Amino acid sequence: MSLLRDATTIAHRNMIRIRRVPDVMVFVVVQPLMFVLLFAYVFGGSIDIPGGNYREFLIAGIFTQTVVFGATFTGSGLAEDMQKGLINRFRSLPMARSAVVAGRTISDVVYNALSIVVMSVAGLAVGWRIRGSILDAIVAYGLLLFFSYAFSWVMACIGLMVPTPEVVNNATFVILFPMTFIANTFVPSDSLPGVLKTIAEWNPVSTLTHAVRVRFGNIPAGTPEPTAWPLQNAMLYSLGFAVVLIVVFAPIATRLYQRTSK
Amino acid sequence: MKKYGAVTALDGLDLDVPGGTVLGLLGPNGAGKTTAVSILTTLTQPDAGSATVAGVDVMSDPRQVRSRIGLSGQYAAVDEHLTATENLEMIGRLYGMPRREARRRGLELLEQFRLTEAADRPLKTFSGGMRRRIDLAGALVADPPVLFLDEPTTGLDPRSRGELWETIRDRVRGGTTVLLTTQYLEEADQLADEIVVIDHGRAIAKGTAEELKRRVGGEHLDVHVSGVDNVRKAESILAAVAIGPLRVHADDGEVSAPVSNGVEALSTVLRALEAEHILIKDIGLRRPTLDDVFMELTGHEASTGAAS
Numbered sequence A: 001m002s003l004l005r006d007a008t009t010i011a012h013r014n015m016i017r018i019r020r021v022p023d024v025m026v027f028v029v030v031q032p033l034m035f036v037l038l039f040a041y042v043f044g045g046s047i048d049i050p051g052g053n054y055r056e057f058l059i060a061g062i063f064t065q066t067v068v069f070g071a072t073f074t075g076s077g078l079a080e081d082m083q084k085g086l087i088n089r090f091r092s093l094p095m096a097r098s099a100v101v102a103g104r105t106i107s108d109v110v111y112n113a114l115s116i117v118v119m120s121v122a123g124l125a126v127g128w129r130i131r132g133s134i135l136d137a138i139v140a141y142g143l144l145l146f147f148s149y150a151f152s153w154v155m156a157c158i159g160l161m162v163p164t165p166e167v168v169n170n171a172t173f174v175i176l177f178p179m180t181f182i183a184n185t186f187v188p189s190d191s192l193p194g195v196l197k198t199i200a201e202w203n204p205v206s207t208l209t210h211a212v213r214v215r216f217g218n219i220p221a222g223t224p225e226p227t228a229w230p231l232q233n234a235m236l237y238s239l240g241f242a243v244v245l246i247v248v249f250a251p252i253a254t255r256l257y258q259r260t261s262k
Numbered sequence B: 001m002k003k004y005g006a007v008t009a010l011d012g013l014d015l016d017v018p019g020g021t022v023l024g025l026l027g028p029n030g031a032g033k034t035t036a037v038s039i040l041t042t043l044t045q046p047d048a049g050s051a052t053v054a055g056v057d058v059m060s061d062p063r064q065v066r067s068r069i070g071l072s073g074q075y076a077a078v079d080e081h082l083t084a085t086e087n088l089e090m091i092g093r094l095y096g097m098p099r100r101e102a103r104r105r106g107l108e109l110l111e112q113f114r115l116t117e118a119a120d121r122p123l124k125t126f127s128g129g130m131r132r133r134i135d136l137a138g139a140l141v142a143d144p145p146v147l148f149l150d151e152p153t154t155g156l157d158p159r160s161r162g163e164l165w166e167t168i169r170d171r172v173r174g175g176t177t178v179l180l181t182t183q184y185l186e187e188a189d190q191l192a193d194e195i196v197v198i199d200h201g202r203a204i205a206k207g208t209a210e211e212l213k214r215r216v217g218g219e220h221l222d223v224h225v226s227g228v229d230n231v232r233k234a235e236s237i238l239a240a241v242a243i244g245p246l247r248v249h250a251d252d253g254e255v256s257a258p259v260s261n262g263v264e265a266l267s268t269v270l271r272a273l274e275a276e277h278i279l280i281k282d283i284g285l286r287r288p289t290l291d292d293v294f295m296e297l298t299g300h301e302a303s304t305g306a307a308s
Ligand SMILES: Nc1ncnc2c1ncn2[C@@H]1O[C@H](COP(=O)(O)OP(=O)(O)OP(=O)(O)O)[C@@H](O)[C@H]1O
Pocket: A262, B004, B005, B007, B008, B009, B027, B028, B029, B030, B031, B032, B033, B034, B035, B036, B074
């Protein structure tokens, strides 16, 4: 199928960059590593959670935050390609319509997988453990990657609408910081006040983090079962959310790509 | 027709390029050359009108069109982080070529463009002209039957320019059809079987280089004097015998006029200049060049030709 072949060609091209563009290396490898170590040593000892180990609680949150931010590559990469005129070149070639964006989202998954490996090794080194079954762990990793893949399509739309890669980065920070902080990524959502607690409970970042924590067996013993529906059905909710993102944003991104001309 | 807001970029342009020939699209900045290329290469949709490329309608079957064309846009569009080989291989793959063939073809083109030595360096270490040549090689990778080259030699040194011309001629001998936009009149003269001059999105003249030159009429009388005053005087003297607009390079002291009876005009002007005691550095009759055509048709000067 030509979509698959073209998307792979584009993804391959993006993969070559990881070796040649230092920014990519920093973002994919160094930053996630730094986050694990910073959070483990700076906050790990200072925050108490009842009946548990904060470091262990934290890892899933850092994973989620990293993969969600990792989706930004799709956006800034597309904006850069547009700025350099490459999108026009691609549009003049007999390739599948959605291959350029699809190729980006695929290479993001590879970047994210790499980040997750780095973070997992670092996590294990600072005392994090997978306490569930291997199968559960595989499901958890799969969910993280699938969610970030879906999120890449949202970023693709932003990337194709803005004039420069810098705008993508600024725009996404404004969206992504609240999204990853008004959540249970770094503190249990129960500790958040009123409205924020409700937002956090319905935030897909929370449900993703929760689902991953459960699969890794990283929920401290004695933690009360969540009362909010999304968290009770964290796996289902996160998966459904990701599917909806793809269904809505993939066609929009493809249209934007076709229409875009510079 | 194509509009960008209030700007009408193309206005009833009608082009017809017979297979295996080169059409030169000539026009000043903003004439609509790139817009025409964008429509024909399916990058933009026209607001009205239709076009077929290699027998395929650009609006109803853009994918088919794309598989039959090669485009090198006005600005080099290459991936700076990829090497020259990787860039060409990627483009070949996206045309649907098998990896090995794409690679082989890429290397062949690099050789042809004298870039073999730089083949494995990322393009960000390349000079502007080298990038430009990679971009052109990209248009040639799949040997498409129709080529669109938007100002292909802008930014190339004379040697590279000559080599590119040779490459294009070679393709055309092999049956490729080429649409070439340019501001270099010499380039159109060298390569194009037919030239269409456009301005404000409209074709204002078409024909072979010879036909166009003939259209501008007989001969041109060039006078070379020194001093601003003398240029002004020469201008009024020439205006009396001219049959079209004058061209004046005040800085160089050059005034040029299209004339109908060359010899008679020459002696009239010589006598008049002598009567005014103007020192003549040079005076002469010549056949019109495409520069004159351009000037006459668009009312403004083209950018200076490649070899001048
Ligand atoms: N994307 C765009 N948005 C708005 N106006 C545009 C756009 N592209 C072109 N135009 C306008 O359309 C007209 C024709 O532009 P075009 O780029 O086709 O000219 P050109 O002949 O290629 O000029 P040049 O020799 O400078 O490359 C110009 O007036 C230009 O300002």
